[in-house]
Amino acid sequence: MARQKTEVVEVVDRTGAVPLPPLPNGLAERYPTGCLSITIDTPPEKWPTSFVVGSREWKAAVVNASCTPDTPVEPQWSDTFHVQNWLVMVREKDDPKTGEISRFRWLALFCSNGDIIGTSSDYAPHGLARALRVYTEEEWQAGVPFRIRARKSKTTGHYYHELRAQS
Numbered sequence: 368m369a370r371q372k373t374e375v376v377e378v379v380d381r382t383g384a385v386p387l388p389p390l391p392n393g394l395a396e397r398y399p400t401g402c403l404s405i406t407i408d409t410p411p412e413k414w415p416t417s418f419v420v421g422s423r424e425w426k427a428a429v430v431n432a433s434c435t436p437d438t439p440v441e442p443q444w445s446d447t448f449h450v451q452n453w454l455v456m457v458r459e460k461d462d463p464k465t466g467e468i469s470r471f472r473w474l475a476l477f478c479s480n481g482d483i484i485g486t487s488s489d490y491a492p493h494g495l496a497r498a499l500r501v502y503t504e505e506e507w508q509a510g511v512p513f514r515i516r517a518r519k520s521k522t523t524g525h526y527y528h529e530l531r532a533q534s
Contacts, residue, residue: 432475449510488528
């Protein structure tokens with residue numbers, strides 16, 4: 368029997384936007400922005416998140432997401448962590464030599480044990496968008512298991528962060 372070729376396409380526009388796929392089980396109401404991407408000028412109230420904007424949990428997430436991540440992203444796979452919530456935000460970093468401040472997008476993953484995993488990778492939000500499509504609200508509440516690692520690109524030689532769901 369011959370294999371059938373199946374192509375899975377993710378549309379990414381010139382801005383690098385990561386559109387959310389159609390979401391099951393009423394999750395679309397929880398993620399009303401329809402996109403996981405933001406610009407450096409996007410105010411916190413419009414940052415894509417699983418938290419209810421304005422709630423005490425959201426306020427804590429906005430403050431805590433910019434802290435040093437609890438799990439460093441290294442070339443080997445991290446231990447499995449269970450994500451319940453997430454926030455895409457803008458972080459700032461100053462260059463100690465020039466004093467220049469740069470702004471960049473940051474994906475913070477909030478784990479069931481209280482840890483926060485963070486990445487500035489442009490690739491990781493695509494993995495999260497796919498996970499939002501296939502896991503149910505109940506599975507998110509229980510914590511979706513992931514691992515993460517820094518992986519070297521074969522084409523550019525730069526590192527990106529690969530987010531992988533666990534079964």
